[in-house]
Amino acid sequence: MSLKLILSINAGSSSVKVSIFTYTSPTTKPKQIADIQISGLTSPPATLKYSRNGSQQIANKEILSVRSAQDAWAYILNTLINDHDFTALQHPDDIEFACHRVVHGGDYERPTRIDQDTFHHLEALSDLAPLHNAGALEIVKAVHDKCPKTTNIAFFDSSFHATIPAPAKTYAINQDIARKNGLRKYGFHGLSYSYINRVCASHLSKPASEMNLIALHLGSGASACCIRNGQSVDTSMGLTPLAGLPGATRSGDVDPSLIFHFTHEAGKLSPGSTKDMHITQAEQVLNKESGWKALTGTTDFGTISSKAGEGDEMCKLAFDIFVDRIVGYVGSYYVKLDGDVDALVFAGGLGEKGSALREAVVKKVGCLGFEIDRSKNEKPGDEVVVDVGKEGARHRVLVCQTDEQAEMAGQCAKESDNLRRP
Numbered sequence: 001m002s003l004k005l006i007l008s009i010n011a012g013s014s015s016v017k018v019s020i021f022t023y024t025s026p027t028t029k030p031k032q033i034a035d036i037q038i039s040g041l042t043s044p045p046a047t048l049k050y051s052r053n054g055s056q057q058i059a060n061k062e063i064l065s066v067r068s069a070q071d072a073w074a075y076i077l078n079t080l081i082n083d084h085d086f087t088a089l090q091h092p093d094d095i096e097f098a099c100h101r102v103v104h105g106g107d108y109e110r111p112t113r114i115d116q117d118t119f120h121h122l123e124a125l126s127d128l129a130p131l132h133n134a135g136a137l138e139i140v141k142a143v144h145d146k147c148p149k150t151t152n153i154a155f156f157d158s159s160f161h162a163t164i165p166a167p168a169k170t171y172a173i174n175q176d177i178a179r180k181n182g183l184r185k186y187g188f189h190g191l192s193y194s195y196i197n198r199v200c201a202s203h204l205s206k207p208a209s210e211m212n213l214i215a216l217h218l219g220s221g222a223s224a225c226c227i228r229n230g231q232s233v234d235t236s237m238g239l240t241p242l243a244g245l246p247g248a249t250r251s252g253d254v255d256p257s258l259i260f261h262f263t264h265e266a267g268k269l270s271p272g273s274t275k276d277m278h279i280t281q282a283e284q285v286l287n288k289e290s291g292w293k294a295l296t297g298t299t300d301f302g303t304i305s306s307k308a309g310e311g312d313e314m315c316k317l318a319f320d321i322f323v324d325r326i327v328g329y330v331g332s333y334y335v336k337l338d339g340d341v342d343a344l345v346f347a348g349g350l351g352e353k354g355s356a357l358r359e360a361v362v363k364k365v366g367c368l369g370f371e372i373d374r375s376k377n378e379k380p381g382d383e384v385v386v387d388v389g390k391e392g393a394r395h396r397v398l399v400c401q402t403d404e405q406a407e408m409a410g411q412c413a414k415e416s417d418n419l420r421r422p
Contacts, residue, residue: 006022008404023409098151160194189348200345203387305356370393
């Protein structure tokens with residue numbers, strides 16, 4: 001069988017990350033063969049990183065010519081094609097599928113081939129998530145222009161949460177207006193939670209459809225998810241990724257009236273608005289000017305955690321706020337699962353690397369039967385899933401190296417016959 005290429009693309013406002021996978025059939029697991037990313041699009045000069053088969057080829061090369069998502073895609077494609085040692089990709093037509101992580105998918109419940117109608121519908125959804133969908137749609141256009149024979153597939157971060165029951169996803173507002181405008185909880189980080197559920201099930205030698213997890217995706221954007229029988233039954237993010245836990249620049253949950261006391265111009269357009277992306281002052285403040293940055297002056301939670309341990313008052317406050325909010329969701333979801341919990345799972349950059357954060361959270365929820373093994377927690381190792389809980393504790397504590405790129409490639413390969421263009 002001939003090898004086929006799947007590109008998993010994760011485009012944000014300031015970066016474009018692409019992972020390249022090969023596969024042979026819907027029943028084979030895709031194999032990652034390269035990884036390339038350009039970052040710093042909003043703070044030039046942009047930089048390039050490129051690794052092939054686990055070996056670093058280019059690290060932090062400054063590229064002055066790249067200033068937009070379209071520039072980034074053109075540069076990435078040229079780099080891959082002009083690498084004569086990378087024989088898997090020698091022409092744009094070699095790419096069968098381009099998988100795009102789209103944050104807000106509205107009512108889309110599964111991966112969807114992007115045609116003209118789908119694209120326009122996703123553009124309309126950008127009104128719900130103006131700060132999150134725009135980057136993905138720019139890359140979709142760029143791939144279509146440069147790789148016309150490639151099939152573009154949208155993978156939605158909200159799809160995994162389509163199973164959330166009505167009481168958890170419904171806001172107590174006029175339901176005629178809510179239904180007309182799509183105002184409900186959608187939830188995000190779904191690709192991560194789908195991956196977490198699958199690999200943790202394998203680790204625990206249990207069917208994925210029987211897993212009960214309290215999963216934490218903790219990074220600059222952070223959320224919690226309650227998984228029962230392998231399905232999402234609640235999550236901390238809501239209509240947009242702003243709800244729930246605070247993050248690097250996000251406020252997380254606040255009293256809805258707060259913003260009108262914070263600025264009386266909340267409803268006016270932000271200076272960052274464009275004709276393609278309308279952002280209000282409220283969205284700008286709560287999404288980009290809050291969180292740890294507003295409290296401490298830095299978005300680096302590693303620095304915050306370290307300084308908190310050294311007695312820095314504001315860093316300790318930021319650390320404690322994060323722990324407090326996480327613990328609230330763990331307790332709530334424990335009750336939703338009736339105490340029948342296979343594991344508390346830490347994932348995302350902070351969940352995977354933040355030993356002090358994990359220890360603080362687990363200590364607070366010790367009354368529920370979670371305990372941490374300090375030596376395992378300090379050095380969890382490099383396995384995809386590692387148990388850092390204390391032996392004999394009522395419930396397990398796991399650290400999972402989540403991989404949204406691999407999850408997209410895996411789902412794409414499995415559904416390739418249905419997703420391929422006629």
